[in-house]
Amino acid sequence: MKISIIGAGNVGALSAMRIAQYSLGDIFLVDIAKGLSEGKALDLADAQAVLGIDYNIRGSDDINSIIDSDIIVVTAGLARKPGMTREELLAKNSRILKDVCLNIKKLASQAIVIVVTNPLDLMTYLALKVTGFDKNKVLGMGSSLDSSRFANLIAQELKLPASSVETMVIGAHGEGMLPLARHTRIKGVNLEEFLSDEKMEELTKRTVARGAEIVALLGSGSAFFAPSAAVAQMVKAIAKDEKKTLGACAPLNGEYGIKDICLGVPCRIGREGIEKIIELDLTDKEKTELSHSADSIRSLLKQLSF
Numbered sequence: 001m002k003i004s005i006i007g008a009g010n011v012g013a014l015s016a017m018r019i020a021q022y023s024l025g026d027i028f029l030v031d032i033a034k035g036l037s038e039g040k041a042l043d044l045a046d047a048q049a050v051l052g053i054d055y056n057i058r059g060s061d062d063i064n065s066i067i068d069s070d071i072i073v074v075t076a077g078l079a080r081k082p083g084m085t086r087e088e089l090l091a092k093n094s095r096i097l098k099d100v101c102l103n104i105k106k107l108a109s110q111a112i113v114i115v116v117t118n119p120l121d122l123m124t125y126l127a128l129k130v131t132g133f134d135k136n137k138v139l140g141m142g143s144s145l146d147s148s149r150f151a152n153l154i155a156q157e158l159k160l161p162a163s164s165v166e167t168m169v170i171g172a173h174g175e176g177m178l179p180l181a182r183h184t185r186i187k188g189v190n191l192e193e194f195l196s197d198e199k200m201e202e203l204t205k206r207t208v209a210r211g212a213e214i215v216a217l218l219g220s221g222s223a224f225f226a227p228s229a230a231v232a233q234m235v236k237a238i239a240k241d242e243k244k245t246l247g248a249c250a251p252l253n254g255e256y257g258i259k260d261i262c263l264g265v266p267c268r269i270g271r272e273g274i275e276k277i278i279e280l281d282l283t284d285k286e287k288t289e290l291s292h293s294a295d296s297i298r299s300l301l302k303q304l305s306f
């Protein structure tokens with residue numbers, strides 16, 4: 001299995017490390033910055049003897065090295081600066097993504113593409129349109145990260161292990177995300193049994209603001225530990241054909257009553273990419289909020305050119 005990661009910055013390099021440790025295949029790290037991906041690949045390769053795990057990783061500034069990849073992770077682009085929304089990245093990152101996706105189309109037409117670059121929902125849509133790939137083969141990493149953040153905040157509040165919290169965040173990977181308290185369970189028990197409505201509302205707001213909170217604290221760049229963990233989880237689900245249900249930014253074609261945009265929803269992920277979009281039972285209020293989230297993405301889509 002050939003797994004390429006385009007963009008060897010914080011998220012790309014850490015994703016490479018996690019994918020290597022899962023032993024999922026041969027890893028190719030590509031970055032436009034001369035020497036960066038080669039240096040990081042050498043450093044990662046040097047860890048094998050310490051870890052007691054063998055893997056094959058190479059770095060290059062030549063995009064042609066992605067040829068015939070099975071899975072391609074796209075993290076190329078700029079990260080958010082303090083006070084900057086993901087949407088403000090749109091103009092700059094859409095130019096980078098378009099160029100990268102034309103190369104993917106030319107060099108690796110069989111690949112499954114995982115988009116990580118923000119603004120995620122728009123970049124996933126751009127990748128789908130520019131590559132022209134089937135809609136099961138282009139997905140974005142956002143919802144699973146947001147769900148993990150929500151789970152962590154709930155676990156901290158309840159003083160429980162984060163791994164005991166099962167939750168789902170749907171909608172845009174941005175201000176319009178929808179953490180679903182009603183679909184959250186702790187060891188099978190609904191969250192409503194543990195927390196008041198006010199507390200759930202507060203944790204929901206903190207989840208939406210989590211990315212910005214981290215950006216403000218870092219002072220430069222955006223989150224990378226949790227994002228790379230979510231990327232590696234997605235790559236593993238595909239490479240090992242796990243058929244695992246994960247939140248992913250998926251091209252919608254009528255699911256949830258939404259068409260022709262990409263948005264975060266639960267998906268069954270396996271060797272074919274998105275093998276099924278799972279439609280949760282939403283209340284009227286949740287449906288309205290999801291439709292507002294979709295509208296906000298749709299209005300920004302007009303700024304993209306393909």
Ligand code: APR
Nearest residue numbers: 007009010011012031032033075076077078079116117118
């Ligand atoms: N081809 C390949 N690599 C590129 C290109 C390109 N055309 N343009 C930029 N890059 C590389 C940069 O050289 C840089 O090394 O993308 C890398 C981005 O890395 P970081 O700046 O460290 O950003 P990171 O934190 O990894 O985030 C990447 O993921 O989570 C999102 O919002 C985040 O959009 C951002 C992306």
